[in-house]
Amino acid sequence: MKSAWILRIERISPNDGKGLRTVVFFKGCPLRCKWCAAPESQKMKPESCLRAGRAGIFGKEMTTAQVMKEIRKDEIFFYHSQGGVTLSGGDVLCQADFARELLMECKESEIHTMAELDMYGDFENVRKLLPWLDGFYADVKMMDSTLHKKWTGVGNESILENIKKAALICPPNTISIRVPLIWDINDGRENIQATARYCEELKSCRELEFLPYHRLGLSAYESLGREYELKHLPAMSFADAYEKVKLLKKMDLSFPVKISGKVI
Ligand code: SF4
Numbered sequence: 001m002k003s004a005w006i007l008r009i010e011r012i013s014p015n016d017g018k019g020l021r022t023v024v025f026f027k028g029c030p031l032r033c034k035w036c037a038a039p040e041s042q043k044m045k046p047e048s049c050l051r052a053g054r055a056g057i058f059g060k061e062m063t064t065a066q067v068m069k070e071i072r073k074d075e076i077f078f079y080h081s082q083g084g085v086t087l088s089g090g091d092v093l094c095q096a097d098f099a100r101e102l103l104m105e106c107k108e109s110e111i112h113t114m115a116e117l118d119m120y121g122d123f124e125n126v127r128k129l130l131p132w133l134d135g136f137y138a139d140v141k142m143m144d145s146t147l148h149k150k151w152t153g154v155g156n157e158s159i160l161e162n163i164k165k166a167a168l169i170c171p172p173n174t175i176s177i178r179v180p181l182i183w184d185i186n187d188g189r190e191n192i193q194a195t196a197r198y199c200e201e202l203k204s205c206r207e208l209e210f211l212p213y214h215r216l217g218l219s220a221y222e223s224l225g226r227e228y229e230l231k232h233l234p235a236m237s238f239a240d241a242y243e244k245v246k247l248l249k250k251m252d253l254s255f256p257v258k259i260s261g262k263v264i
Pocket of ligand 1: 033089090
């Protein structure tokens with residue numbers, strides 16, 4: 001039985017796939033997005049923090065059986081809402097063997113499975129998970145690799161290539177592309193259009209969803225004693241995001257475009 005570094009498990013989440021979901025957040029991520037709302041997930045090992053004056057720890061090691069025990073507590077919600085389990089992060093692919101074992105156990109129990117994947121690195125890690133996923137979200141943060149490296153610490157070549165490879169294997173409507181929309185970083189007309197054209201090339205694209213910039217991670221930076229470099233940016237409203245992506249309505253795309261779950 002495998003074990004992994006887990007940040008937390010959230011129950012009854014309505015936003016991470018169909019129905020109500022139990023979301024397992026993994027620790028560890030090779031990217032360092034400047035807007036990251038979960039800095040406590042970036043390092044693989046547990047991290048000390050100070051929350052409301054109290055010392056705490058982000059993350060712990062858990063076995064597959066321990067995580068499955070938590071998941072099974074929610075089976076009644078899955079049954080009534082057609083929900084299931086979503087693996088998220090951090091980066092799930094950093095601990096792909098554990099993720100695979102967990103997904104296999106879920107499928108044996110007929111639990112619907114999804115994942116939020118950054119798609120960075122070796123495609124073999126993606127390939128390990130695909131047979132056990134009913135669908136997944138893939139992050140495409142921006143199309144220009146030089147800018148991607150500037151804002152996330154890594155180029156985007158493996159990400160774009162891995163999504164294309166997965167699209168060739170997956171059944172139609174399996175892959176949802178998600179774009180965190182950040183002021184003056186990836187919200188320009190050119191990047192938004194290029195992202196849509198890229199999605200159009202994928203045969204398995206289910207939807208293209210934009211997630212407007214928010215500041216919910218601020219307190220996590222404070223509790224870790226880390227500086228948040230984008231603290232000058234205001235949150236982006238639905239209306240702000242709509243103004244930026246409405247140009248896609250003229251592109252006659254074969255998949256729906258969404259902002260925070262709402263089709264535009
Ligand atoms: S990929 Fe996600 S978890 Fe990793 S640094 Fe970027 S926003 Fe944070």
